[in-house]
Amino acid sequence: MTLGRSPHIIATFLTLVTLAALARQPGTRFLRLAILPFAVILTLRLTYGFVWWDLPLNGISLIAGCYSVLTIMKALQLGLSPNGILKLGEKVPGEITVPAADLVAQDPPKRVARAPGSLTLVEHFLSGLEVLASARGIGWEFGSGTKIQIPPETRDVSDTSKFLRQTYQSAVIHFLYADLLGVFISLVPGIGTPDGGSTFVFGQNTVERYSISALLHFITSIFLINNLHFVYNLMTLIGVGCIGQHPTSWPPVISTTVTTSTSMHSFWARDWHQILRQTFLTLGGYPFQAIFGSSGLIWGAFLASGVLHIWALYVIGAAPTGTR
Structure with missing residues (x-):
């Protein structure tokens, strides 16, 4: 490119x-x-x-x-x-x-x-x-009836200048966090390539290997979430600061984090997957629902999630079948 x-x-x-x-x-x-x-x-x-x-x-x-x-x-x-x-x-x-x-x-x-x-x-x-x-479909017919969870706003939407300053500060903080975590992840041998490998190779015994692997997964999750916040804040700055949209047009994207969520349902279904819900339903949920009924809606959405990740890896050289 x-x-x-x-x-x-x-x-x-x-x-x-x-x-x-x-x-x-x-x-x-x-x-x-x-x-x-x-x-x-x-x-x-x-x-x-x-x-x-x-x-x-x-x-x-x-x-x-x-x-x-x-x-x-x-x-x-x-x-x-x-x-x-x-x-x-x-x-x-x-x-x-x-x-x-x-x-x-x-x-x-x-x-x-x-x-x-x-x-x-x-x-x-x-x-x-x-x-x-x-x-997310907020304010659109395709998002109605799906119980979209809009996180509570913590910024001052009544003052555009203050709202932009708060959004800019949030963007900088999340960018720095993401950059720091990205550097740490890149230092781990074998991480960041599509050639395959394992996160269980570090450590002298089973407890150490699983502990290190879990830590790497946790740090990667925090890295992705901070990147998501940074990109959304950047889009908010463009929408409100450059295009002139009202601050209420850009509600928070996620209300909780990995460390503050009280359950997997709260973090995964109500926050994280709110962004990808329509994509997963269009790609797999609705077609499978037409064939297999309500259970097909669930399995189709999960299948679409897998397709998203597999084809993203295919871009950087991994085989779509998982073989090497």
């Missing part, structure tokens, strides 16, 4: 934004179906055709592999939805122009209803970005 590949990045991004913007317009079903194959092919080409092979940078390729699965599932949702993507209370996509997250805020701004065709090109672009960023 080099700067010379930037046209591929721009083409993929614009195709996805166009597909998302059309999903917010009525009567665009067949046009979205026509664009959908191009969005999928461009995403696959960008992800699996241009990668970082250097060991210090292959983590970026791993993240790109995860992102490609998420993007493709989002593209399928956008392209295959018969009536487009609706916000809560809409009958026709594009009627409500306030951010979807504001529709479920405690003190939401006044709804603004406009004819979808009256939007400017910039407004269409921003509308597409909003759809692409709607991972």
Whole structure:
């Protein structure tokens, strides 16, 4: 991956934004179906055709592999939805122009209803970005009835400047934590490559080996969570600081951490998987539910989770079958 590949990045991004913007317009079903194959092919080409092979940078390729699965599932949702993507209370996509997250805020701004065709090109672009960023479905019809857990806000949403400062401080703190933990993990021999290995090779006896392995897994989890917080804070700064969205449009992403969660259900189902829920349901849950019923919804979602991780590893050179 080099700067010379930037046209591929721009083409993929614009195709996805166009597909998302059309999903917010009525009567665009067949046009979205026509664009959908191009969005999928461009995403696959960008992800699996241009990668970082250097060991210090292959983590970026791993993240790109995860992102490609998420993007493709989002593209399928956008392209295959018969009536487009609706916000809560809409009958026709594009009627409500306030951010979807504001529709479920405690003190939401006044709804603004406009004819979808009256939007400017910039407004269409921003509308597409909003759809692409709607991972949890907060304020959207596809997220209704799923008991989305919105963590309590700890920042001052009444003062945009103070909100941005608090978000920036959080981004810096999480970045430093992630960087420190990433350096520590990279010092462990054999960690960070797709060639295979084991975390149980360290230690003189069974107790030491399992203790060290558990510690490595715990540190890796903290590393991933801090990266998630950093990226979300960065997106919040762009959305609120650059685009001018209201702070309530960016509620906290996770309310607990590994050290503060009271149960696996609280951390895994109510926080962590809120972000990936729609992806797992689209990829495996809904198709398996159509065949096997309610039990298929559960097994299909877990299968989709496995596909996400396996294909992300495939990007950095691991065989998708797990063989070497």
